[in-house]
Amino acid sequence: MIRTIVTFPESILKKVAKPVEEVTSEIKTLLTDMAETMYVGEGVGLAAPQVGVSLRVITIDVGKNGPGLLKMVNPEIVEREGEVQWEEGCLSVPEFRIKMKRAEKIKVEYLDHSGKKCALECEGLLAVAVQHEIDHLDGKLIIDCASRLKQDLYFRKVEKMKKEITF
Ligand code: ZN
Numbered sequence: 001m002i003r004t005i006v007t008f009p010e011s012i013l014k015k016v017a018k019p020v021e022e023v024t025s026e027i028k029t030l031l032t033d034m035a036e037t038m039y040v041g042e043g044v045g046l047a048a049p050q051v052g053v054s055l056r057v058i059t060i061d062v063g064k065n066g067p068g069l070l071k072m073v074n075p076e077i078v079e080r081e082g083e084v085q086w087e088e089g090c091l092s093v094p095e096f097r098i099k100m101k102r103a104e105k106i107k108v109e110y111l112d113h114s115g116k117k118c119a120l121e122c123e124g125l126l127a128v129a130v131q132h133e134i135d136h137l138d139g140k141l142i143i144d145c146a147s148r149l150k151q152d153l154y155f156r157k158v159e160k161m162k163k164e165i166t167f
Pocket of ligand 1: 089090091092132136
């Protein structure tokens with residue numbers, strides 16, 4: 001089931017998401033729904049707060065150069081190496097892009113959709129995507145890294161976009 005994507009400045013996006021205690025059928029359904037929502041939105045990743053659920057759950061698929069669909073519960077970066085600059089966008093911050101500094105290589109530990117403990121070493125786009133989605137779990141958005149001026153401009157743009165919806 002496709003879920004509605006929550007966008008800036010909704011307050012749930014600012015909240016630190018709670019760890020999942022057990023990978024139940026509800027969590028599995030959430031993961032399936034999030035993957036579907038991510039593909040429809042043409043994003044490379046999605047975090048549960050973006051569909052209004054404040055839990056530490058993410059989905060990622062960076063396309064043909066990646067390992068396919070990844071479903072991660074309670075992901076945690078345990079190693080980081082190097083630095084890379086990447087221009088990022090976000091499904092929750094439409095029509096906004098910013099260059100972000102990220103670790104070039106990371107190791108992430110997580111539970112998969114069956115509750116099994118997994119570890120993944122990755123770099124490039126995949127590493128950037130994991131870091132972006134984990135930021136969501138910590139209540140951080142790419143807009144938070146922009147200058148005050150850019151944030152104000154974006155806020156005004158969002159207000160204007162709201163008014164333009166007339167149905
Ligand atoms: Zn995002």
